[in-house]
Amino acid sequence: MADYPARCWYMAGWADDLGERGFTREIRGQRLLFFRTSEGVAALLDRCPHRFAPLSMGSRDGDRVVCGYHGLAFAPDGQCVHNPFADRIPAGAKVPAFCVVERDGILWLWGGAREEADENLIPDFAFVPDTPTSRTVRGYTLMQAHYEYGTDNLMDLSHIEFVHKGTFAGQGVIFAGQHKVRLEGATLHSDWWMPGIAPPSVARGHVPDGALVDHWLEMRWNAPASMRLMVGVCPHGAARETGFEVPQAHILTPANDHQTHYFWSSTRYDALESAEVDAALLTLFGEAFDQEDKPMIEAAYANVGSGGFWAEKPLSLGIDQGGTRARRLIEAMIAREIH
Numbered sequence: 592m593a594d595y596p597a598r599c600w601y602m603a604g605w606a607d608d609l610g611e612r613g614f615t616r617e618i619r620g621q622r623l624l625f626f627r628t629s630e631g632v633a634a635l636l637d638r639c640p641h642r643f644a645p646l647s648m649g650s651r652d653g654d655r656v657v658c659g660y661h662g663l664a665f666a667p668d669g670q671c672v673h674n675p676f677a678d679r680i681p682a683g684a685k686v687p688a689f690c691v692v693e694r695d696g697i698l699w700l701w702g703g704a705r706e707e708a709d710e711n712l713i714p715d716f717a718f719v720p721d722t723p724t725s726r727t728v729r730g731y732t733l734m735q736a737h738y739e740y741g742t743d744n745l746m747d748l749s750h751i752e753f754v755h756k757g758t759f760a761g762q763g764v765i766f767a768g769q770h771k772v773r774l775e776g777a778t779l780h781s782d783w784w785m786p787g788i789a790p791p792s793v794a795r796g797h798v799p800d801g802a803l804v805d806h807w808l809e810m811r812w813n814a815p816a817s818m819r820l821m822v823g824v825c826p827h828g829a830a831r832e833t834g835f836e837v838p839q840a841h842i843l844t845p846a847n848d849h850q851t852h853y854f855w856s857s858t859r860y861d862a863l864e865s866a867e868v869d870a871a872l873l874t875l876f877g878e879a880f881d882q883e884d885k886p887m888i889e890a891a892y893a894n895v896g897s898g899g900f901w902a903e904k905p906l907s908l909g910i911d912q913g914g915t916r917a918r919r920l921i922e923a924m925i926a927r928e929i930h
C-alpha cells in the first residue's frame with residue numbers, strides 16, 4: 592500500500608455506528624471488520640484464511656469472531672483460537688489485525704504496523720462529542736473520487752462562491768478576504784480572514800441587521816486528510832472572543848484509489864434540544880455535500896487522464912495552494928516511508 596502514508600491515523604467511522612455486530616468498511620483497498628470487545632475496539636481483515644469467506648458473515652462468541660463458513664474462531668489479535676474439526680490449530684491460521692483507537696467519538700485506524708502506532712498523532716476533534724453545552728450533528732457520504740480531490744476542495748474554500756450557491760454561498764465575501772497558508776510542524780493551515788463585511792449566512796440571527804462583521808474560515812489539515820474547519824464571526828473591529836465560532840469536522844478516508852469516505856460534523860452551542868434544528872442542519876449539509884460538492888469533485892476526478900493529477904499540469908490560482916501543499920506533504924511522507 593505504497594500509495595497511502597502509513598504513519599498516520601485514518602478515520603474508520605463514527606463510534607456510535609459500531610453497534611453490537613460491528614461494521615465492515617473498505618479502507619485503502621482492504622475490507623476490514625470493526626467490532627467492539629471487552630477491552631476496546633478491534634479490526635480484522637474481513638477474510639477467513641481458510642476459504643476466504645467474509646468474517647462479517649459469521650457470528651460472535653464473546654470477544655471472538657467465528658467464521659460462518661467452517662467455524663474457525665479468531666481472537667481480536669487475529670489469532671485462530673478454535674478449530675471445530677481438531678484440537679490442533681492449523682499453521683497460518685491467523686487474520687491480519689489492525690490498531691484501532693476510539694477518541695472524540697471517532698474510530699481511528701493506524702495506517703502502519705500495530706506495534707508502531709503513535710496515539711500522539713491522532714488529530715484533536717474534542718468538539719465532536721455532545722456535552723451539556725454543545726450539540727453535534729454528524730454525517731457521511733461516499734464519493735466516487737480519489738481522496739486528494741476532496742482535500743483540494745476543502746483546503747480551497749473559495750469554491751463556496753460558485754459551488755454552494757444554494758447553501759453556503761458567501762455573497763462575494765471571499766473576494767473581500769485575505770488568504771494565508773502556513774505549516775506548523777506536520778499541521779497545515781489554510782485560513783481566510785474577511786474583515787468589515789456584511790454578515791454571512793452563518794451570522795444571521797446572531798448580529799443586528801446592517802451591522803458589519805469580521806468573518807473567518809480556518810481549515811486545519813493533518814495527514815492523510817483529517818480537517819477541522821472553524822467558521823467564526825465577530826463585530827467588526829472587536830476581539831474575536833466577542834463573537835462565536837462553529838467547529839466542523841471534514842475527514843476523508845480513502846476506500847480505494849477511486850472512492851472516498853467523507854465524514855463530516857457541525858457543532859452548535861444553542862438550541863441543544865431542538866430536533867428541528869438538527870433536521871435543518873442535516874438537510875443543509877446534505878444538500879451542500881451530496882448535491883453541490885460531490886458532483887463537482889466526482890466530475891473533476893473523472894475528467895483527469897490516466898496519468899494522474901500532476902501529469903495534467905494543473906493551473907495555480909494562488910488560492911489553491913492549500914490543497915497543493917497537502918499533496919506534496921503526502922508525497923513526502925510516502926517517500927520517507929518507502930526509503
